[in-house]
Amino acid sequence: MKRATLVVALFGASFVAAAPGSPAPTAPVPRPARLLRTLAHDPGGYNPERTSVVTDLLLGDFLFHSPSTLGPKAQKLGISCNTCHPNGATDPRFVLPGDRPTHPGSVDVTTGMFRSEAENGRVDPVNIPSLRGLRFTGPYGHDGRMASLHDFSQSVVVNEFGGAPLPWNELSALVHYLNDFDFLPNGKLDEKSRINAAAGKAAARGEALFEKPRKGFGGQSCASCHVPSRFFRDGAIHRLPVGDGASKHGFEDGFETPTLLGTLESAPYFHDGRFAALGDVVAWFDTAYALGLTPSERADLTAYLEAVGAADSPLDQRPLAQALDATFVYLELLASGSVKDDRRVWAAVSALCVEALDGAPRRPDLEERRLRDRKRLTDLDEKARAATTLDALREEPKELHRELTRYGADLQGAIAAERR
Ligand code: HEC
Ligand code: HEC
Incomplete structure (x- = not known):
C-alpha cells in the first residue's frame, strides 16, 4: 500500500460513527489536498496555548467539520460543510441522500428537505463550488447574491439547513477559517498568472487565443471577464445565454464569473x-458567441484552461498521524476560550474524535488501546452532559488529546513497520 492511499483511508470513512466492534473502513476514497494559509506559514499552528487568533481558527475549523453546526437534520445524516466542501474543495461525487435525483456534485439548495419554507417546487440543483481562495472570490453564490461571507455562511446554516443561527463568535470564527483556504500552488503559472514553459506549447498558444479580442464578445476577450491578474475572475455578474432564466435568488439575472483556478478538481462546470x-x-462559447474557432484553436484553448486549472499536488498527502491530529486537536477547544461551557461543542468534539478513531486503519496490537481511548471519549461526553459545572473536567480533554496524539503516532509507526 502506498502512503497516499493509507493517508486518505481515514477520510474515506463513513460519516456516521461506527460501533466499536465494527470492521475498519476499506476502499479508501482520495481526498483533495488541504491548504490553509495559517498552517502553511506556521506548521506548528493551531496551538491554542499561543494566541487567541489560533483558537478562533481552531473553532472555525471545528464548526466547518461538525454536522452539529447545520442543525439536527444534517446531524442525523452526518453532513457538515466539509462533506460538500472537503478540505475546502468540492466533492464531485456528492449526492444528497434521499433527495430528488440530481447529478453527483450538485445540490438543490431550494429543497424542503431540511426546511420546508426553502422549497421552491422545482428541481434546480446547483454545482458545489470549491472554497479555495474564497477571500478573493466574492461576491458569493453562483449568482453572486451576497457580498458578505458572514451573511452567506449564516444563510447556509439557517435558510438551507434549518439550523439555529450561529452566535456571533462562532460565525466570526467560521468566516475566519473560510478566509484561510488558499488556492493550491500551480507550477504552470508564474507570479503574474501567466503560463510558463512547464505548461507546454499548446497552452502557450491557448493563452494568446484567450486574450484575443473577439467580435462575438463585443470586442472583448475571455480575459476581459476571467482577468488573469485577478484570479481569473472579475467579481461581476454576467448574463450568458445559458437559457434557463438564470438565478432564482440573485438581484441580477445572471451568474458571477467563476475563477478558472483549480478547475482540475472542480468539474463539472457552470452553475448547474x-x-x-x-x-x-x-x-x-465557440457556438454561443460565434467565435469561429478552428478545431486546433479549440484544442489549444482547452490546453490553456487545463494548465490554468492544474495543481502541483491535488491530493491530501498528510501523514496519517498529522491528519488524525487535525481532529484530535479539537479537544483543546474544550479547555480553552469562549466555548468553555458550550455542551453542544463538548458532545460534537467527542463525536468527531470517535469518528476519526473508527475511520482510521486498525492494527490488532493497538486495538485494545483504540477501544480504551474510544471509551474515554464517550465517557467524557457523558460526564459533560451530567455535570452541573464543567470546571472539574477541564484537564481531561488535554490529557486525552496527548494520548490520542501518541496513538496516532504509534499507529502510523506500526503501519510503516509492517511495510518494511
Ligand atoms: C449539501 C452540500 C453543501 C453543504 C453541506 C454546504 N455547502 Fe456550501 N455550497 C454548496 C452549494 C451547492 C453551493 C452553491 C450555492 C449557490 O450558488 O447558490 C455552495 C456555496 C457555498 C459558498 C459560496 C462560494 C462562492 O464562491 O460563491 C460558501 C462560502 C459556502 N458554500 C460555504 C459553506 C459553509 C460555511 C458550509 C457549512 C456551514 C457549507 N457551505 C455547507 C453546497 C454545500
Ligand atoms: C462576459 C464575460 C465572460 C466571457 C467573455 C467569458 N466568460 Fe467564461 N464564464 C463567465 C461566467 C459568468 C461563467 C459562469 C457561467 C455559469 O455558471 O452558468 C463562466 C464560466 C466559464 C467556465 C466554467 C468554470 C467553472 O468552474 O464552472 C470556463 C472554463 C470558462 N468560463 C472559460 C471561458 C473561456 C475559454 C472564454 C473565452 C472563449 C470565456 N470563458 C469567456 C463569464 C465569461
Whole structure:
C-alpha cells in the first residue's frame, strides 16, 4: 500500500460513527489536498496555548467539520460543510441522500428537505463550488447574491439547513477559517498568472487565443471577464445565454464569473454543472458567441484552461498521524476560550474524535488501546452532559488529546513497520 492511499483511508470513512466492534473502513476514497494559509506559514499552528487568533481558527475549523453546526437534520445524516466542501474543495461525487435525483456534485439548495419554507417546487440543483481562495472570490453564490461571507455562511446554516443561527463568535470564527483556504500552488503559472514553459506549447498558444479580442464578445476577450491578474475572475455578474432564466435568488439575472483556478478538481462546470469537461465549455462559447474557432484553436484553448486549472499536488498527502491530529486537536477547544461551557461543542468534539478513531486503519496490537481511548471519549461526553459545572473536567480533554496524539503516532509507526 502506498502512503497516499493509507493517508486518505481515514477520510474515506463513513460519516456516521461506527460501533466499536465494527470492521475498519476499506476502499479508501482520495481526498483533495488541504491548504490553509495559517498552517502553511506556521506548521506548528493551531496551538491554542499561543494566541487567541489560533483558537478562533481552531473553532472555525471545528464548526466547518461538525454536522452539529447545520442543525439536527444534517446531524442525523452526518453532513457538515466539509462533506460538500472537503478540505475546502468540492466533492464531485456528492449526492444528497434521499433527495430528488440530481447529478453527483450538485445540490438543490431550494429543497424542503431540511426546511420546508426553502422549497421552491422545482428541481434546480446547483454545482458545489470549491472554497479555495474564497477571500478573493466574492461576491458569493453562483449568482453572486451576497457580498458578505458572514451573511452567506449564516444563510447556509439557517435558510438551507434549518439550523439555529450561529452566535456571533462562532460565525466570526467560521468566516475566519473560510478566509484561510488558499488556492493550491500551480507550477504552470508564474507570479503574474501567466503560463510558463512547464505548461507546454499548446497552452502557450491557448493563452494568446484567450486574450484575443473577439467580435462575438463585443470586442472583448475571455480575459476581459476571467482577468488573469485577478484570479481569473472579475467579481461581476454576467448574463450568458445559458437559457434557463438564470438565478432564482440573485438581484441580477445572471451568474458571477467563476475563477478558472483549480478547475482540475472542480468539474463539472457552470452553475448547474452542465459541462463535464473544459473542452465542452470551449465548444459552447465557440457556438454561443460565434467565435469561429478552428478545431486546433479549440484544442489549444482547452490546453490553456487545463494548465490554468492544474495543481502541483491535488491530493491530501498528510501523514496519517498529522491528519488524525487535525481532529484530535479539537479537544483543546474544550479547555480553552469562549466555548468553555458550550455542551453542544463538548458532545460534537467527542463525536468527531470517535469518528476519526473508527475511520482510521486498525492494527490488532493497538486495538485494545483504540477501544480504551474510544471509551474515554464517550465517557467524557457523558460526564459533560451530567455535570452541573464543567470546571472539574477541564484537564481531561488535554490529557486525552496527548494520548490520542501518541496513538496516532504509534499507529502510523506500526503501519510503516509492517511495510518494511
Ligand atoms: C449539501 C452540500 C453543501 C453543504 C453541506 C454546504 N455547502 Fe456550501 N455550497 C454548496 C452549494 C451547492 C453551493 C452553491 C450555492 C449557490 O450558488 O447558490 C455552495 C456555496 C457555498 C459558498 C459560496 C462560494 C462562492 O464562491 O460563491 C460558501 C462560502 C459556502 N458554500 C460555504 C459553506 C459553509 C460555511 C458550509 C457549512 C456551514 C457549507 N457551505 C455547507 C453546497 C454545500
Ligand atoms: C462576459 C464575460 C465572460 C466571457 C467573455 C467569458 N466568460 Fe467564461 N464564464 C463567465 C461566467 C459568468 C461563467 C459562469 C457561467 C455559469 O455558471 O452558468 C463562466 C464560466 C466559464 C467556465 C466554467 C468554470 C467553472 O468552474 O464552472 C470556463 C472554463 C470558462 N468560463 C472559460 C471561458 C473561456 C475559454 C472564454 C473565452 C472563449 C470565456 N470563458 C469567456 C463569464 C465569461
